[in-house]
Every structure is written in C-alpha cells, then in structure tokens.
C-alpha cells in the first residue's frame with residue numbers, strides 16, 4: 001500500500017518570507033483560533049477580520065485585524081481568499097450557512113473535530129473548496145502537528161495558502177484519505193492529553209516515594225518537557241533514545257520491565273488509541 005500521507009512540511013523559511021498577504025476571515029477566536037492567530041501574526045499573516053461573539057475575542061483586535069461579533073458587521077465588499085472555521089463542532093450548523101456566500105472564491109479551512117467534509121459541504125454548498133484539518137494544542141507554542149485533507153475543488157494556490165496558514169502553528173502533513181482523520185484525531189489531536197496524564201502520574205508516583213510535592217511537580221514537568229525537547233532535537237527513533245538511557249540491570253530497566261509488560265503500556269496505548277478512533281467515528285457528521 002502506498003503511503004497515504006502525501007507530504008509533510010516543516011516551517012519553511014521561503015514560505016515565511018513570502019509576502020503577498022491574502023485576505024483571510026477567521027470564524028471563532030477561542031483557544032485554537034487565537035493560537036493560530038498569534039502564529040499568523042508572527043508571520044505577518046493576520047486575517048483582515050475575525051468573527052466571534054464572545055466579549056473576550058475583542059481583545060485580539062489590532063491594527064492588522066478587526067474583530068466583529070457577527071458576520072453582518074463584515075463589509076459586503078470583503079472577499080476573503082480563505083475562511084478559517086474554528087468554532088466548536090456543535091456550532092457549525094448554526095454558523096456556517098451564512099458563510100456560503102464565500103463558497104465561489106474562498107477556500108474553507110476547517111479545524112472542527114469530527115465535522116466531515118461532507119457535513120461542511122451540506123452547510124456551505126457541495127461545490128465549495130474545503131480543507132479539513134486536525135491540529136493539536138501545542139499549536140499555541142507553534143509546536144503543533146496538523147493533518148489536512150482537501151477536496152478536489154481546492155486549487156493548488158488554495159492548498160498552498162492553507163499549508164502556509166497551518167505551518168504557522170507547527171508541522172503539516174496532507175492526507176488523501178479523509179478516513180485517516182479519525183485515527184489522527186486519536187493520536188495527535190487527543191495526544192497532548194496522554195502526555196499531560198503521564199506528567200500527572202509521574203508526579204503522583206514521585207510523591208508516593210516520599211518526594212515533596214513541589215519537587216515532584218518540578219521533576220515530572222521538566223522530565224516530560226525536557227524529554228520532548230530531546231526527542232525533537234534528535235533524528236533517532238524514540239526507541240533508540242529510550243535504549244540510550246537504559247543500562248542492563250539498572251533502574252530504568254527495572255521500571256521499563258513493569259511498563260513494557262505486554263499487558264501494561266503496550267496494551268493500554270493500543271486500547272486507548274482504538275477507543276479514541278472509534279469515538280471520533282461515532283462523533284463524525
């Protein structure tokens with residue numbers, strides 16, 4: 001079987017340097033919308049308008065971007081190249097039909113979890129150019145990973161624009177098969193929670209071994225974030241880095257003998273990712 005992920009892109013200086021800011025409309029300026037916004041601003045890619053009724057959203061306005069509470073406040077003459085949809089999935093049905101007016105010329109870039117391309121088409125029109133993407137919360141520190149999937153109606157320049165917007169918050173991979181977004185959601189969309197859980201459990205276990213709570217918290221946080229940085233800095237597989245800190249008969253080996261028991265972490269991780277994948281399919285619409 002050929003690799004279903006067609007390309008993966010890092011943060012390219014050439015794209016970063018590319019000028020020519022296209023008109024962008026951001027719909028939803030909450031946690032993910034504002035995280036993307038700050039990445040875009042770093043690259044001079046701020047949307048012209050952001051629509052969000054939440055009073056807190058007004059604080060994101062600046063000389064480069066106007067925040068409005070509803071689409072009615074966006075001038076009729078405004079013609080965005082991209083409409084970035086970052087509202088909650090449950091708000092899609094109420095929100096998106098009003099944006100169908102942009103379907104002729106804009107690409108819709110949706111980051112809504114579980115909202116399928118078909119579901120979005122039913123709200124903005126079957127011929128709309130749509131990119132469905134699944135980012136994750138490390139986007140807030142430009143360390144996210146996003147998998148994106150485009151409809152046939154998406155032109156090469158539209159795809160390049162979406163790639164540029166998503167690269168501003170981390171690494172981007174494109175998939176041809178939308179069905180992959182369910183396991184992608186399970187691995188990288190939900191994945192930060194698994195890593196945070198690891199930090200929580202290490203902290204609790206440290207306290208159980210008599211380490212004072214403050215120090216336990218420091219050790220758990222710094223071990224998780226430092227190991228992530230080490231992984232990011234090394235081209236080797238995670239397994240190689242693990243082996244490099246595991247002396248035969250040593251303390252790490254004693255711990256890994258517990259964790260790597262087939263019924264322990266290997267089974268738990270398989271079951272967890274499978275449960276999240278199944279849930280993603282159940283929620284799709």
Ligand SMILES: NC(=O)c1ccc[n+]([C@@H]2O[C@H](COP(=O)([O-])OP(=O)(O)OC[C@H]3O[C@@H](n4cnc5c(N)ncnc54)[C@H](OP(=O)(O)O)[C@@H]3O)[C@@H](O)[C@H]2O)c1
Nearest residue numbers: 028030031032051052054086087088089095111112113135
């Ligand atoms: N957080 C994650 O880990 C993650 C990861 C991948 C993808 N996503 C997706 O990202 C999307 C946004 O998630 P989030 O965590 O950023 O949610 P959020 O913080 O609740 O942000 C959504 C924002 O949209 C606003 N909004 C509601 N109705 C609107 C409308 N009709 N027009 C414009 N804005 C409207 C909300 O305002 P009110 O608060 O007033 O309703 C809120 O400010 C979701 O679809 C989610 O599935 C999230």
